[in-house]
Amino acid sequence: MVTVIDFVVQLLTSIVGLVDIFLTDVVLGVDPITAISFLVGAGLTTFAVGFFGYLVLGALVNLLTGLGSSARESTH
Template sequence: MVSVIDFIVQLVTSIVTLVRTFLFEVFLGVDPLTAVLFLFGGGLTTAVVLYFTYLTLGALVNQLTGLGSSARESSPNRPAQ
């Protein structure tokens, strides 16, 4: 039976091997233009994910607390006509 410590050691070792394989065999094994395009695409993807995470958290805070620019304001009572 595998213990928790053995599992964590194997997981960390596997992650290091994966990063090393990706870096030296995939990323650096191609021409520089492909590497730059890969980094640019990764940066754009990261920016979009962070932006939509920000929007989602803002909507969640607005929904739960009523804070935010789109929070409903109490309207004054209208006089009877």
């Protein structure tokens, strides 16, 4: 059975290996135009995911607390 510590160690080792493969094979192993287009795509994707996460977080805060609610209150 895998423990949480073993999982975290394997995850961190995999991340380091992924960065190494990315730098040696993707960025340094291709022409500059391909590397730039890859980095631009990665930046756009990161921005889109971050912006969507920001919207989801705002919706959750609104749902749980009512802060930032844009609905008009009824005047009874």
